[in-house]
Amino acid sequence: MSADRNLLKDLDYSVLQQCMHCGLCLPTCPTYLETRVERHSPRGRISLMRAVADGELEITRTFADEMAYCLGCLACTTACPAGVDYGTLFESARAEAERSGVSASPARSLVRLVSLRFLLFRPWALRLAGRLLWLYRACGLQALLRGSGFFSLLPRRIGELERQAIPIRRRFSDVLIAAVERPPGEARHRVVLLTGCIQDIAFSDVNRATADVLLANGCEVTTPRAQSCCGSLHVHNGDLETAASLARRQLDAIDPGRFDAIISNSAGCGSHLKRYHHLLAGDPVYVERAAAWSHKTRDIFEWLVEIGFRKPAAPAPVGEPSPVTYHEACHLCHGQKITSQPREVLRSLPGFELRECPESAMCCGSAGVYSLTQPKTATWLRDRKVANIRSTGANVVATANPGCQLQIQQGFRAAGGDARGQPRIVHPVVLLAEAYRAEARR
Ligand code: SF4
Ligand code: SF4
Numbered sequence: 001m002s003a004d005r006n007l008l009k010d011l012d013y014s015v016l017q018q019c020m021h022c023g024l025c026l027p028t029c030p031t032y033l034e035t036r037v038e039r040h041s042p043r044g045r046i047s048l049m050r051a052v053a054d055g056e057l058e059i060t061r062t063f064a065d066e067m068a069y070c071l072g073c074l075a076c077t078t079a080c081p082a083g084v085d086y087g088t089l090f091e092s093a094r095a096e097a098e099r100s101g102v103s104a105s106p107a108r109s110l111v112r113l114v115s116l117r118f119l120l121f122r123p124w125a126l127r128l129a130g131r132l133l134w135l136y137r138a139c140g141l142q143a144l145l146r147g148s149g150f151f152s153l154l155p156r157r158i159g160e161l162e163r164q165a166i167p168i169r170r171r172f173s174d175v176l177i178a179a180v181e182r183p184p185g186e187a188r189h190r191v192v193l194l195t196g197c198i199q200d201i202a203f204s205d206v207n208r209a210t211a212d213v214l215l216a217n218g219c220e221v222t223t224p225r226a227q228s229c230c231g232s233l234h235v236h237n238g239d240l241e242t243a244a245s246l247a248r249r250q251l252d253a254i255d256p257g258r259f260d261a262i263i264s265n266s267a268g269c270g271s272h273l274k275r276y277h278h279l280l281a282g283d284p285v286y287v288e289r290a291a292a293w294s295h296k297t298r299d300i301f302e303w304l305v306e307i308g309f310r311k312p313a314a315p316a317p318v319g320e321p322s323p324v325t326y327h328e329a330c331h332l333c334h335g336q337k338i339t340s341q342p343r344e345v346l347r348s349l350p351g352f353e354l355r356e357c358p359e360s361a362m363c364c365g366s367a368g369v370y371s372l373t374q375p376k377t378a379t380w381l382r383d384r385k386v387a388n389i390r391s392t393g394a395n396v397v398a399t400a401n402p403g404c405q406l407q408i409q410q411g412f413r414a415a416g417g418d419a420r421g422q423p424r425i426v427h428p429v430v431l432l433a434e435a436y437r438a439e440a441r442r
Pocket of ligand 1: 029032040042069070072073075086
């Protein structure tokens with residue numbers, strides 16, 4: 001892209017002028033709720049973006065910081081009566097802020113290079129890093145360094161990051177799931193399972209459970225070995241160029257025309273995968289295939305309800321139902337408008353009673369890497385979420401995004417108390433897979 005182009009100026013002007021300044025989105029915006037400052041609201045941010053597009057405002061560090069402060073949770077899009085496409089505005093504004101270089105520093109550039117352009121660009125590299133991290137813990141080095149006070153000698157931030165490092169599974173999806181698995185009897189549907197990147201190394205059990213649930217519902221499951229990161233973290237962090245490269249690579253590896261559906265079990269990935277046609281709109285070679293891809297992409301719960309999933313039979317004897325509550329991942333409820341389907345699955349589970357969580361659709365503060373870049377707001381949202389969950393009395397918390405799962409787990413750990421009294425935080429598809437397995441054991 002040439003230096004004098006501006007992504008906000010290049011936007012269709014109808015997207016920029018949709019906002020009618022009614023303010024109905026303000027009470028749903030976490031950053032506005034935290035500060036009550038107009039600039040930190042959707043309406044305020046859209047005004048800033050429009051001023052940049054109109055040439056009245058330069059991209060400054062303040063503008064970039066404002067866009068970094070926005071969670072990208074899209075709660076404003078659910079509340080907006082005018083249908084403002086805040087997702088497109090936000091992606092363009094973050095990308096433009098990055099392109100302008102106003103926030104650049106050598107350390108920041110290095111972190112972005114290693115994370116976005118190396119680890120998340122090369123699946124083998126992420127898996128290798130995951131295996132090393134697993135070894136670091138399994139061999140006792142982590143416990144040794146922590147116990148020796150080693151991290152207190154380093155800058156405080158490094159110690160904090162070490163404590164926040166994600167859990168790593170011993171075996172990843174390529175070991176747990178065969179390239180093609182067939183259901184008993186004749187397959188009624190042929191689907192692709194996307195295993196994600198963080199989901200793959202931290203929650204490969206969720207991917208195995210998704211495959212099991214699909215098989216139990218008559219789907220032949222293809223899990224391509226060549227799949228790569230979907231690019232959602234790149235878009236969220238203003239790197240549209242790498243995101244487009246990843247989307248093209250995904251489209252080269254998987255032909256959507258061969259399958260009935262492309263299944264994602266991660267809310268953030270699914271929301272982005274459905275926008276490949278938008279990301280590659282200017283690419284004549286890929287635009288058609290990207291449109292077919294977006295059309296075929298389904299969140300796992302959306303797909304299960306669409307095909308009329310089989311409700312698991314109650315194992316006998318049935319005791320007191322276990323209270324389960326549901327935290328809605330932003331990119332499932334706001335990004336994809338999927339709210340009833342996961343609840344339908346949860347209500348079908350024998351032995352569980354679904355209890356609604358107050359503010360279930362409010363962001364938990366995970367938001368990609370937000371908990372790393374904006375720890376104060378992320379912690380405020382996390383603790384608010386934990387308090388809301390606690391008020392339900394549930395001992396199981398279901399949520400369909402790896403980032404939310406990790407953030408809520410950390411919230412309960414930080415809140416302290418007896419570890420045995422903490423709720424289980426789990427993807428709803430794991431609960432459904434467990435119900436099918438229990439049924440099969442009877
Ligand atoms: S995306 Fe979330 S944080 Fe950003 S303006 Fe909208 S509601 Fe507020
Ligand atoms: S984004 Fe929508 S809800 Fe918010 S002020 Fe603009 S028109 Fe109103």
